[in-house]
Amino acid sequence: MKKLSILHFIFILFILASCSSNEEPDYPVSMQPSSIQSMDDNADNQTFHYDDYGRIISWNCTSNSPNSTTSYSAHYSYPDENTIQVTSEEFRSIPQTSFEETIQLKETITLKNARASNSEGTFSAIIRRDDRTTQSQKTYRLTFDYLPSNHLNTVEHLEVFGIADDIEDNAWDNAWRWMNYLSWENGNLKEYQDYQGNTTSYLSTKYEYSEDKVSYPIIIPMVIKFSHHLPLYMKGVFGSNSVNLVKSALSFDNNADLYLSRQYTYEFENARISRYTETRFTNSVISNPVTYTVNWTEK
Numbered sequence: 001m002k003k004l005s006i007l008h009f010i011f012i013l014f015i016l017a018s019c020s021s022n023e024e025p026d027y028p029v030s031m032q033p034s035s036i037q038s039m040d041d042n043a044d045n046q047t048f049h050y051d052d053y054g055r056i057i058s059w060n061c062t063s064n065s066p067n068s069t070t071s072y073s074a075h076y077s078y079p080d081e082n083t084i085q086v087t088s089e090e091f092r093s094i095p096q097t098s099f100e101e102t103i104q105l106k107e108t109i110t111l112k113n114a115r116a117s118n119s120e121g122t123f124s125a126i127i128r129r130d131d132r133t134t135q136s137q138k139t140y141r142l143t144f145d146y147l148p149s150n151h152l153n154t155v156e157h158l159e160v161f162g163i164a165d166d167i168e169d170n171a172w173d174n175a176w177r178w179m180n181y182l183s184w185e186n187g188n189l190k191e192y193q194d195y196q197g198n199t200t201s202y203l204s205t206k207y208e209y210s211e212d213k214v215s216y217p218i219i220i221p222m223v224i225k226f227s228h229h230l231p232l233y234m235k236g237v238f239g240s241n242s243v244n245l246v247k248s249a250l251s252f253d254n255n256a257d258l259y260l261s262r263q264y265t266y267e268f269e270n271a272r273i274s275r276y277t278e279t280r281f282t283n284s285v286i287s288n289p290v291t292y293t294v295n296w297t298e299k
Helices: 002-022 229-234
Strands: 031-037 044-050 055-065 069-080 083-093 100-111 115-129 132-146 151-159 176-185 188-194 203-213 246-254 256-271 270-282 290-298
Touching: 055 229, 069 229
Parallel strands: none
Antiparallel strands: 031 044, 031 290, 044 055, 055 069, 069 083, 083 100, 100 115, 115 132, 132 151, 151 176, 176 188, 188 203, 203 246, 246 256, 256 270, 270 290
């Protein structure tokens, strides 16, 4: 029996050695969006790229309208299992004018139990208008708090002027500080209150949902700080996403007046969203519906 056990042990070691030398790593496979595109001139067109582990490594978004042209680009790296580093750039221009704005950002997000617990980043903006150029630099910190249901509950914002050695020693003691709040109901985000540095809610958005469940979120609320947070929100870095499909989003100003309404309808293929249509109402004026095509990739 003893001799048989030793032979059995050697056989197991042989099998393990064969697997480790001849087989590729067993990467997880799931369907994620590779692009969200529209033929409409007023649409936001997005592309996503992932690494072999399905983690987002780059994201690009372009937006065109008669009033402005905007582009976003972001790159993500993962130095260890508890850290995400982001570099991103935002560019805006207004047609028929000399106005241009370029914002460059760097942010390090710290994870705890696979979700964001806090982050620190820098913000550098250059604005050109006519013959004038103005610059501003800030450093910001974000702290995220969650409900027991794993839903993001509050985001604390701190900002100080300057970056690196330009920050005064006591700057964080007197930082510009505010909180933003998220309210949830039945697993869905119902309201987001954005204080934007004020003592009372400056903007708020209320969401309504259909009865359909969502397997992977496509409509992401802008509830963190910058656009480069959106793909990470999709991935669950900021806690669980809403359970159902967003049917409408109603945005109110600080006087509680409705200034923007967005309505959504969906088409499905293989249980995934293949197309969706967004219709906007602004100041009682309805926009032309914009239809987006969602392309998926195995990652």
